[in-house]
Amino acid sequence: MSASSRDSEISPHADGTAFQFECDNPIGIGQTAADLGAGAEKPRVPEVLSINTASTGIDPNQWSAGVTSDGFQFQKMGLVMKAGTAFMLSVPAEMRGRMKIGWSNSGYTLADELVIAGCTSAQANANWLVYPGGFWLKEPGCVPLEVTTDQTNQTINIPIGKTCP
Numbered sequence: 001m002s003a004s005s006r007d008s009e010i011s012p013h014a015d016g017t018a019f020q021f022e023c024d025n026p027i028g029i030g031q032t033a034a035d036l037g038a039g040a041e042k043p044r045v046p047e048v049l050s051i052n053t054a055s056t057g058i059d060p061n062q063w064s065a066g067v068t069s070d071g072f073q074f075q076k077m078g079l080v081m082k083a084g085t086a087f088m089l090s091v092p093a094e095m096r097g098r099m100k101i102g103w104s105n106s107g108y109t110l111a112d113e114l115v116i117a118g119c120t121s122a123q124a125n126a127n128w129l130v131y132p133g134g135f136w137l138k139e140p141g142c143v144p145l146e147v148t149t150d151q152t153n154q155t156i157n158i159p160i161g162k163t164c165p
Contacts, residue, residue: 013107
């Protein structure tokens with residue numbers, strides 16, 4: 001491990017299999033998802049969530065040398081969600097051990113699953129909320145993310161350092 005890798009190693013706030021999402025303190029609110037930078041070109045499940053990637057379409061997000069934890073490298077991407085909507089985010093079984101997810105305002109979170117009970121805000125026009133966080137990866141790739149609601153189970157793909165087919 002290089003000196004720069006050791007310097008960027010963090011101790012996560014939470015590291016494990018499944019966590020209840022912390023709804024407190026979104027970093028932004030909006031009347032629409034687009035108000036928060038989440039357009040139709042972003043990876044999304046309409047009326048549930050959008051991953052606020054730096055790129056648009058199928059172009060890859062830059063693989064950056066961010067903070068690390070236990071061999072995982074953090075790739076920052078905001079989570080924009082419909083207020084009051086319950087859903088679960090999961091790392092697919094075939095990616096476990098190579099990918100973690102984590103969005104939180106309490107510090108770095110590394111998880112295989114995040115359960116969102118339906119976050120709300122008392123602020124006016126808070127129909128959509130955005131939270132900091134992103135993906136933890138062992139290597140760049142077109143990474144799948146499972147989004148499960150009471151009605152559906154969908155997989156969206158996020159291009160991180162590599163394009164998605």
